[in-house]
Amino acid sequence: MELLNQIFIEPFQTMYALPDLLLQTLWEGFVAGTLYSLIALGFVLIFKASGVFNFAQGIMVVFAALVLVGVHALGVNAYLAVLITLGVMALLAMTVVRVVLKPLVNQPDIILFMATIGLTYILIAGGQLVFGGEPKAMITEELGLPTGSSDWEVGGGIVIFQHIDIAAAVIAVILIAGLAIFFNKTRVGRALRAVADDHQAALSVGISLEYIWMVVWFAAGVVALTAGIMWAAKSDVSFALQVVALKALPVLVLGGFTSIPGAIIGGLIIGLGEKVFELYWGSTILGGGTEAWFAFIIALLFLLYRPEGLFGEKLIERI
Template identity: 65%
Template sequence: MEFIHPILIKPFADMVSAPDFLVQVLWEGIVSGVLYALIALGFVLIFKSSRILNFAQGIMVVFAALTLVGLYERGVPAWLALPLTLGVMLVLAIGIERVVLRPLVNQPDIILFMATIGITMFLIGLGETIFGGENKRMITEELGIPTGNFIFEPFGGFVSIEQKDLTAVIGAVVLVVVLLLFLNKSKMGRAIRALGDDHQAALSVGISLSTIWVLVWFIAGIIALATGIVWGARAGVSFALEVIALKALPVLMLGGLESVSGAIIGGLMIGILEKVFEIYWGQPLLGGSTESWFAYVLALLVLLARPQGLFGEKIIERV
């Protein structure tokens, strides 16, 4: 993209200085941030319960979305394809626990991390074999997700909000609230928290490691499906979505690997700040394309000042 100083583009300068344009940018940042936070939640839940950094969370987003669309393309109604996809994610969670995780109990963390890379490669191959590698259309309307626009006219201008984005934000809020209630109020949720707080103590009081692992991987699958539906509605369903899922990594660096609230706040911070930086500084000064690297640079700066992240707990080891 050819660099042109903003002084030479008076209409663009007027546009970005308008309050309604700022509201539009902030809204786009919130939508992206909510999706980043959802992906990061999958990482956090699995890490809290098993100390595994799940590299496969990104491909789980793609695989869940491909399964949903693939079932519909094979003649399954959308209202039935959705629960069937959840069933596939449950079978996947059980398979991962039985075949991959159970034999690797008490192995070094790097072995478990490498195992999730193996899961990623397996799901990529399985997905390409079953569904193909071409971009597919997400069945947004078939799932009852509205696709129109709301137009608001604050400050004398206008702000456009896509109904599918608003639905995504509301759905994400509901999902997070339900997840927090489950973790804090239910027996299984307290077991997950206990396993994350003290692994050995939780096992000593009879908490089943295999049951908890299946549960958290299934919850991560539900989150992956929700994220895949929304991202698929915005950009289509393809293996390129896995790259977007990597944006959860700087979110985790900001929020900490064990903080649910940190994942949410970190996701919103990344989403909003990268959009604002891209529009107000990236395009006029750097020629654009800053969204691909801004989050990682921001996370690096935070880690230099606070290695455990903004919301992570400082680890003190006595020797």
């Protein structure tokens, strides 16, 4: 009886009694969701163009943030440091395509996946060798990102909006929209979709696979840098940050590995779902800490009942 009360009555009573807490929870879930979407987008772009599941996306988030902070520490202006970091990510994209992917064309997907695991270790070791393993502060103010907060009084309580969270959500939405437009409305975007549909057909009409791969790896680098700045502003720049990117996996399962809208919706569902579940059910019934696995349980359910995800293409194979 107590359990039924904790599941069906108490959470809703708390929501009603503390509307400010509910709104705060939804806001935190939305902010986390947009950042999950952003990280997931990095995976989707590369998967769509090359069929490669890029295991290195998480460490790319850390690596981009480390390069930015490291270059700025050399006395370079913050905005110039962003441009230099973008240059480094472009160089990384070129190197990955020429040194890792190109020699492995026509190899099974699992080989390419393993290659990205290798890339992860190279980026971890390279990052630690050059920048050291110590955590570093993100240059939030130097980048002109807002600090401080605004309050909104609701039902006798307050909802606190951190300005950095607002900025994170706005930037993530703009970037996601920009990438969606770029890949849907431009010539390069159409070429990417052609490559995603059929490599050989795309090659036969003169689309350069190498060029498209470089573009998507660079786009994934831009996404990684943005996610790195925003997430590190909430904590610090450290190698532990790469684990946050793992949250993109259930997002991908939910949204589908090839769908940009899927990555967005999936990210928001996971972000909002895990926060609401933890606060109203997880902490009271299961002792808390449910954020660590909630998203994966949702992903598991989707794998059982809708393995292609919400927006993924249904795979039909002739046997």
